[in-house]
Amino acid sequence: xxxxxxxxxxxxxxxxxxxxxxxxxxxxxxxYIQGIDVAGRGGTSSVLKxxxxxxxxxxxxxxxxxxxxxxxxxxxxxxxxxxxxxxVMYAGFLGVAGDQLLNQVSKxxxxxxxxxxxxxxxxxxxxxxxxxxxxxxQALHHWLAGIPGLKVVCIxxxxxxxGLMKAAVRSDDPVIVFEHGNNYxxxxxxxxxxYIFDIGEAAVERGGSDVTVVATQVQLWNALEAAEQLxxxxxxxxxxxxxxxxxxxxxxxxxxxxxTGRCVVVDETPLSYGTQSHIAMEISQEAFFSLDFxxxxxxxxxxxxxxxxxxxxxxxxxxNDIVESVLSLT
Amino acid sequence: xxxxxxxxxxIDDTVRIDMLRTMLRIREFETEMRHKxxxxxxxxxxxxxxxxxxxATGVCQAxxxxxxxxxxxxxxxxxxxRGLDTKKMAAELYGRETGYCNGxxxxxxxxxxxxxxxxxxxxxxxxxxxxxxxxxxxxxRGTDQVAVPFFGDGAxxxxxxxxxxxxxxxxxxxxxxxxxxxxxGEMSGIEExxxxxxxxxxxxxxxxxxxxxxxxxxMDVEAVYAAAAEAIENARGGGGPxxxxxxxxxxxxxxxxxxxxxxxxxEEAEWEARDPIDRYPxxxxxxxxLTEDEFAEIQADIEQEIEDAVxxxxxxxxxxxxxxxxxxxxxxxxxx
Numbered sequence: 001x002x003x004x005x006x007x008x009x010x011x012x013x014x015x016x017x018x019x020x021x022x023x024x025x026x027x028x029x030x031x032y033i034q035g036i037d038v039a040g041r042g043g044t045s046s047v048l049k050x051x052x053x054x055x056x057x058x059x060x061x062x063x064x065x066x067x068x069x070x071x072x073x074x075x076x077x078x079x080x081x082x083x084x085x086x087x088v089m090y091a092g093f094l095g096v097a098g099d100q101l102l103n104q105v106s107k108x109x110x111x112x113x114x115x116x117x118x119x120x121x122x123x124x125x126x127x128x129x130x131x132x133x134x135x136x137x138q139a140l141h142h143w144l145a146g147i148p149g150l151k152v153v154c155i156x157x158x159x160x161x162x163g164l165m166k167a168a169v170r171s172d173d174p175v176i177v178f179e180h181g182n183n184y185x186x187x188x189x190x191x192x193x194x195y196i197f198d199i200g201e202a203a204v205e206r207g208g209s210d211v212t213v214v215a216t217q218v219q220l221w222n223a224l225e226a227a228e229q230l231x232x233x234x235x236x237x238x239x240x241x242x243x244x245x246x247x248x249x250x251x252x253x254x255x256x257x258x259x260t261g262r263c264v265v266v267d268e269t270p271l272s273y274g275t276q277s278h279i280a281m282e283i284s285q286e287a288f289f290s291l292d293f294x295x296x297x298x299x300x301x302x303x304x305x306x307x308x309x310x311x312x313x314x315x316x317x318x319x320n321d322i323v324e325s326v327l328s329l330t
Numbered sequence: 331x332x333x334x335x336x337x338x339x340x341i342d343d344t345v346r347i348d349m350l351r352t353m354l355r356i357r358e359f360e361t362e363m364r365h366k367x368x369x370x371x372x373x374x375x376x377x378x379x380x381x382x383x384x385x386a387t388g389v390c391q392a393x394x395x396x397x398x399x400x401x402x403x404x405x406x407x408x409x410x411x412r413g414l415d416t417k418k419m420a421a422e423l424y425g426r427e428t429g430y431c432n433g434x435x436x437x438x439x440x441x442x443x444x445x446x447x448x449x450x451x452x453x454x455x456x457x458x459x460x461x462x463x464x465x466x467x468x469x470x471r472g473t474d475q476v477a478v479p480f481f482g483d484g485a486x487x488x489x490x491x492x493x494x495x496x497x498x499x500x501x502x503x504x505x506x507x508x509x510x511x512x513x514x515g516e517m518s519g520i521e522e523x524x525x526x527x528x529x530x531x532x533x534x535x536x537x538x539x540x541x542x543x544x545x546x547x548x549m550d551v552e553a554v555y556a557a558a559a560e561a562i563e564n565a566r567g568g569g570g571p572x573x574x575x576x577x578x579x580x581x582x583x584x585x586x587x588x589x590x591x592x593x594x595x596x597e598e599a600e601w602e603a604r605d606p607i608d609r610y611p612x613x614x615x616x617x618x619x620l621t622e623d624e625f626a627e628i629q630a631d632i633e634q635e636i637e638d639a640v641x642x643x644x645x646x647x648x649x650x651x652x653x654x655x656x657x658x659x660x661x662x663x664x665x666x
Contacts, residue, residue, distance in 0.1 A: 068494075069459050072458075073497060077464070079443065080464045109657065114657020116443045
């Protein structure tokens with residue numbers, strides 16, 4: 001972990017996001033939350049539970065089930081003095097707000113000559129492995145990372161949850177924060193002091209010398225588990241967490257690739273045109289002469305996520321897939 | 331719809347002269363840009379507002395300085411009526427670095443956030459959610475600002491319209507929507523795009539959202555002003571959203587180059603006979619508010635202003651190609 005402080009507290013991703021948002025709302029009265037059932041239920045994964053009691057329902061504001069209005073009004077509010085945090089329940093529902101994301105949020109600043117600040121945070125969650133079927137089981141950070149004008153981050157660890165969420169809320173540009181539905185109960189040590197990650201900075205989560213695994217969200221935890229297993233076989237795996245998808249910290253990733261010469265990139269976006277494919281290309285281009293093998297990619301096979309457990313398990317990468325992929329390089 | 335067609339005509343003479351001046355300025359700006367587009371000086375698309383000047387003029391006259399508006403692809407009139415500088419507008423249409431967006435937006439995307447003008451928008455109804463957010467923001471910040479999205483008769487076909495007015499109605503936001511019903515969505519008549527019940531009254535689209543509803547003659551700048559002033563003051567006082575339908579007509583095609591195959595000469599002539607640019611000065615002279623000499627002087631001033639704007643645009647440099655990489659994010663060092 002990149003933090004050097006010794007004063008930490010063990011927290012889940014869910015608890016960390018909740019506490020972080022409370023801190024930011026406490027710090028700056030312009031910060032507010034809007035979305036579907038953000039008050040009461042605390043948002044679709046109860047991440048926001050209790051914030052309405054603490055800050056009132058004018059600052060934890062329930063909207064109609066209207067993704068266009070939620071995202072678009074968040075944009076308008078951000079252009080006029082507020083710092084909105086919009087919750088979009090599932091990544092798949094970003095599609096409902098498509099025009100606002102593609103043509104408004106991402107283009108407003110640039111198209112108008114760079115003359116306005118748009119401190120807008122859009123929180124949503126990737127989701128996979130919960131038998132939620134195709135519309136509610138998608139990872140789509142690659143989709144928005146393909147739109148210049150949006151900053152895109154993926155929260156993988158509790159430490160990320162604090163450092164990236166603070167960075168997003170304090171950014172004067174739109175930031176899309178991808179949480180993961182199957183990561184909320186993951187726990188880890190979170191520094192108690194205030195810290196803010198730089199958007200665009202990756203982290204080496206585990207040092208190693210034989211193979212680099214670049215992994216996001218649930219796959220990061222799988223990669224750490226795979227690294228532990230492989231260490232028992234004498235294989236030293238370095239695990240890199242990109243944290244930010246756009247702009248990508250190519251330098252940290254490539255530095256690791258140059259050191260190990262062998263890379264696996266694993267992510268839950270579809271294998272074709274997915275984030276892992278982009279990262280693999282960057283490594284291939286920048287570290288070509290240091291590589292012993294072609295960069296390996298693991299991702300969701302190119303089908304919508306099926307409902308039935310054996311079908312879903314078939315198409316989503318797991319720890320064994322990562323172990324096998326690493327072994328294929330050694 | 332109690333307030334439909336309620337016109338208050340006790341308008342100051344200075345306001346009336348201001349509105350005449352604004353309408354003339356819009357018409358002159360666009361007429362010049364039309365010529366320069368035909369000459370190949372102005373690149374891209376050009377969607378002109380010619381014929382609809384009374385709408386932007388009457389509405390913007392009723393706004394306070396710190397109110398907000400959003401505009402459309404047909405946005406020059408809203409910009410001029412909001413008081414934007416025709417020099418910087420012309421420069422933007424010419425793609426020059428001195429334009430409002432430093433040449434990154436062009437005709438369809440002029441914005442001046444310092445004037446509360448949150449942008450012209452190339453997506454039908456795209457600006458309505460943004461204006462809704464400005465209205466929400468005003469309410470949260472405890473100001474009495476009002477947000478006014480302009481949009482055409484095509485916008486109620488979009489979900490963005492309904493989502494926004496539903497939200498505004500639920501939260502009683504100070505959102506005053508202006509439907510500029512110019513009878514055509516692109517090149518198809520409204521009767522092909524809306525159910526029959528709405529054709530005579532598009533404010534019906536605001537009814538379920540509890541918007542105050544007004545329908546006015548959009549060729550009559552004073553009728554527009556009166557309705558807008560009432561709706562805006564009501565919204566400012568916490569009365570929630572409103573929807574004003576302005577019946578109007580664009581005398582030109584959807585964009586320059588449109589042959590207008592879809593409408594008849596007779597129909598065009600009927601509407602052109604109601605041209606506010608002709609009628610309003612006559613009315614003001616009849617009523618003794620304006621003399622012929624004063625009118626001639628106003629016309630000469632505006633012609634000179636627009637001529638100067640064109641010269642300014644022509645003489646302004648194009649942006650340096652390196653500027654293509656500027657302005658995407660607030661912190662350039664964070665760019666990849």
